[in-house]
Structure formats: structure tokens, C-alpha cells
Amino acid sequence: MLDAIKDVVRKSSIHVCIVNCGGCNGCDVELVALLSPRYDLEQYGIYVHNNPREADVLLLTGAVTEQWIENLRRIYTKAPEPKIVVAVGNCPQSGDVFNQEGGKVHAPASDFIPVDAEIPGCPPRPSEILEAILTVAPGAIASKGRNQK
């Protein structure tokens, strides 16, 4: 009974934390566009808190830089279970244009923390990000919540 209620609640209210681990801010601008009235993220019950302690979903942007390796692990441990990590844009997936020879980025981010979903694009369209969060997050959070027991 309690699990069923938890599942319903988790499906309809997702708290999101944006983590920019050293990118060009292009993806962050697209994420901010999601908060605008045109896309209106909150109508789907998604709230951007930017506090990993309250977050269900960590949105990673940016190729992981030297300083962010430790901080990324720290932020991941601070987020409460069940949590999922979504890599927004190409940078956390492959390093994109920053991953040149002799570069100092440590992409992909999945080397350091488990990444559940990836959204390709440089940057991805706001609707693509929204679609990915909505399709991945509720199911993944609910199933992870069950696995914890």
C-alpha cells in the first residue's frame, strides 16, 4: 500500500538538480528555456531545485573537467535514493568538441558515476530534454525505489 502511494507520488513529482560540470553553458540555456512559460516544466510536476539533497534526477551538462571529478562523486553521494542521472547534451557522453587530443576533459561522465539516460545533441532541443525526463524518470525512479527494499 505504502509502495503504491510512493510510486504514484514519485511519478507525478520529480525534483531536478542541474549539475554543470564544466561545459559551455549551451545546454544550461536550453534547460532554462524549459522553465520558461513556453515549455513550462512545472506543469508536468518537475521542479528545479539545484540542491542535490532534494533531487531525484541529476541533469549533467558539460564535459567533466579536472576539478569536477571529485565534486561529481560527492554530489552523486549526496542525492537521496532512488536517484537517476541524465546526461544532457554530447559533452557528458563523449566530450564533444572539447575532447581534443591533449585536452583536459575527462569525458564520459559514466566513468565516475552511473548514468541512466543520455540525450544526444549539441545542445538538445528543450522538447527532447523534456521528453527524455518524462519517459525515463518516473519509471526508473519507481523501479529503483522498489529495488532498495
Added chain:
Amino acid sequence: MSSLIWYLYDFARKAWIEGFTNAKSKHDIVEKPSRFRDFPEVKKELCIGCGACTSSCPSPNAIKLIRETDDEHKEGLTFPVINKSACIRCGFCAEVCPTNPKTLLCGENHLIHPEFNIIPSQREFIVDNFLCIKCKKCIKQCPVDAIDVVDDKVQVDPLKCISCEQCLDVCPVNGAMKGLYIDNLEDQKKLILLVVNTLEKFIEKEDDKLRNLPKDSLVNLEFPLSNIWDKAMEIIPDEKIALDIIINTISRLKIRTIDWNSDECKKCQLCIGECPTGAISFDKQKDTIVRDSNKCLRCSICYQTCPFGVIKYFISKFSINLNEDDEYIIYITVKASQLDNDLLRG
């Protein structure tokens, strides 16, 4: 009034209920507009395996040329594969793809083929907007209407230009219309370096005249062009091009010279620490100060530092003209730097 409030209340209530039960974005927000440049499409049958797409791609892991395994009937195809998690959708690969029709398709804006109508020419004509006085004489003169005013600036359209060089003759400002030679840039650099280095050495040799130069007066020197003409011909064999380049170089040249009377030097070594490039050093065995002219920037800091006025700083300007015997002579005007006066005047 009350009906209006009631209407608004009713409207808000309905919208709230609708939004609560059925929250979704409008269709046109979710859909991509037709002009959106998405990930490139690959038609692998058309690929010739030239690798232009991979070398043009700004992202290191985005595009790879792969080859299928051969079977009994035919060889395997070679074609590019796009890695979506590294592609930035810039469309450069589609732009450079040389096959017709293109192997890679990415948006419509990269498929424009400008018609090739450039007449092969050694020169490219460029207007220096810093010098241009916008008299528009070149626009009137141009026989093919290649010169036009764009954004308040006179510009030459290289696609229309036929290299008749009439604009160069008609331009009243020396150097505002430039006819650049584009074939032999490296040779041009060598020639300019040769001219500048020989002139600098020539000025440095005349140090007797320079040291005794009273304040606010000039030294005039003459340097016949024939002295370096043979060397210039070795670098660029075409007489007209070589002369053009030398004249262009000289008319805007300004050489700064640092002169050093080592007999009067008190060896206080103040200038050594001040030199930003470390060009000045003290030779202990010979007990002299040595200046490395290859490292020297001619920044005049040593001249400003020296408390005994041993270091002198000169500025030379140049012009080139024909003399009575139809020989090109480079006229050099050297004057001592007025830096101290300028500083005092503030």
C-alpha cells in the same frame, strides 16, 4: 463589471481543471520546425571514401569512415557513420562532401553551389577602409561593376572582378586600394624581410652622423634600389611584382633603431634588468654590455632607463622615387626620438 469578473473566474476555473487532468505541451512546441538542422543523413551508396567529412568535422569522435566486409559478389561499401552522442549538427560534413548528389545531407542551407566564375588572376583587390576616403572614383571606373558600397564600406566583389587594375590607377589615396599578390606569399615575406633588414643595417652603419645629431633636426640618407635588386630578383623573378611589393613595403615602413656608444657606457647595468626580452647582457670577460639585436624589440625601454644618455633611439621613415637618371632611390629620413619631450609635455 461583475459579469466580466465572473467570466474571468469561469475561464480560469475551466483552464485549471483542463490543465490538471491533461497536462501537455502544444503540438507546435514539441515538433521540430522544418528549418531545424538535424543530425546528418548518410546515403552510403554514394560515398567515394574521400575522407573530407572526417577532416572537416570539429568534434573528434563524431564521424568515422567504416568499410563493410567483402562478400563473393562485390567489395564492401565504404561510408561515414555519425556518432550521435558527439555530433554537434554543424553540417560541415554535408558542406564539404564532394559527391553529386551528396552522400551526407544536413539541412538545406549547406547545399548552395555558387557558380564558379572567377577569372584566374594573380591579384586579389582589397579596399583598406582605414585609408579609403570614399570618393567612389573606383566605382565609376570599374568596367564590370565589381566594386560597390556595402555597409558604408567600399568593397570589391572577387567573383565579378576581372583584374583590369584600373581601380589601382584611379585611386587618389596611396595604398587605399590594394592589389595583393596571392600566389607567392612566402616569397613576398622573404622579400620584405630582405628590404627591411638591409635598410636597418644601412642606417646602423651611419652611426657617426646619428650620434652628433642635434635636437629637432633630421638626417637624410639615400639608398639606391639597385643595391638589393639582384637579390630581390632571386626571390621573386618577376620585375613588376617585385617592384610593386618593395614600393608597398617602403611607403608604409617605419624603422626604429637603437644606437649604442660603447665607449661612453658607464657599465651601470641598469638596462639589463629593464629589458623585457633579456636581449641585453653583460660580458664579464670583455667587460662590455652586449645587445642581441635578434632578441631586441626596439621598445625603447633601455633608452628611457639609461641615466647617462648613452643609448640613443631613432625613428626612420622612407619614400621611394625615381631620380634624374631613372633609377629608383630609397630616401631615408632619420630623426632622434622625441620621447622625452613627449613625456614632459604629458
